[in-house]
Amino acid sequence: MRLRHNPKADIAVENSEYVEQDPKSRKSRWKEVFGNENPIHIEIGMGKGQFITTLAVNNPEINYIGIERVPTVLYKALRKQEELKLKNLILIAFNADEIGEVFEQGEVERIYLNFSDPWPKDRHASRRLTSPRFLEKYNGFLKKDGYIAFKTDNRNLFDYSLIAAAEAGWKTRNITYDLHNSEFNAGNIMTEYEVRFSSAGVPINRVEIYRD
Numbered sequence: 692m693r694l695r696h697n698p699k700a701d702i703a704v705e706n707s708e709y710v711e712q713d714p715k716s717r718k719s720r721w722k723e724v725f726g727n728e729n730p731i732h733i734e735i736g737m738g739k740g741q742f743i744t745t746l747a748v749n750n751p752e753i754n755y756i757g758i759e760r761v762p763t764v765l766y767k768a769l770r771k772q773e774e775l776k777l778k779n780l781i782l783i784a785f786n787a788d789e790i791g792e793v794f795e796q797g798e799v800e801r802i803y804l805n806f807s808d809p810w811p812k813d814r815h816a817s818r819r820l821t822s823p824r825f826l827e828k829y830n831g832f833l834k835k836d837g838y839i840a841f842k843t844d845n846r847n848l849f850d851y852s853l854i855a856a857a858e859a860g861w862k863t864r865n866i867t868y869d870l871h872n873s874e875f876n877a878g879n880i881m882t883e884y885e886v887r888f889s890s891a892g893v894p895i896n897r898v899e900i901y902r903d
């Protein structure tokens with residue numbers, strides 16, 4: 692997501708009560724942080740936060756954590772949260788490379804990956820958020836019976852992800868290559884990228900990735 696770097700946004704993110712400043716220190720204690728036993732769902736690469744903020748409004752009985760590595764981008768989500776002050780939403784300005792140090796085994800019930808950066812060059816494949824390297828990290832904290840919900844406009848990344856999941860021993864279900872015209876569209880919340888691509892006529896791919 693390209694946004695002109697905004698130093699004021701960095702400062703606001705670094706000082707906000709809605710942004711967890713030391714996420715690694717919360718490992719295995721996220722329920723305490725939220726102050727309840729509700730399930731935890733996370734979005735990695737949330738961008739400007741439209742998707743996760745809407746989910747948090749619609750589902751007060753679920754705790755949400757939105758992760759975004761670019762503070763200037765995360766700031767857009769922060770502005771929404773400053774208005775809404777949702778008790779079930781926490782933001783993290785963080786590179787998911789270190790996500791294994793943030794969550795304990797079984798701590799997260801669902802991972803949302805929406806329109807993740809495709810990293811089209813083969814030599815960058817391990818940076819893709821659906822690569823075996825990342826699936827291994829998710830395996831360290833995704834609850835049994837939990838799953839990864841992945842949406843993308845990018846057919847190459849989608850096909851790669853299905854293969855990567857199978858090779859890493861994960862299973863896939865509810866696959867669609869045209870989400871908005873499929874049976875899986877009921878209740879779908881659109882992301883910023885999804886609005887942009889679908890209004891340009893690009894079909895959206897979606898899959899759920901899980902373990903037995």
Ligand SMILES: C[S@@+](CC[C@H](N)C(=O)[O-])C[C@H]1O[C@@H](n2cnc3c(N)ncnc32)[C@H](O)[C@@H]1O
Pocket residue numbers: 692735736737738739758759760761764785786787788805806807808882883884885
């Ligand atoms: C293409 S945008 C999609 C944004 C949003 N999910 C949407 O659908 O509108 C991908 C976002 O993921 C973030 N991102 C990519 N790799 C990341 C990582 N390793 N850790 C955290 N955020 C990441 C990028 O900074 C960018 O904001």
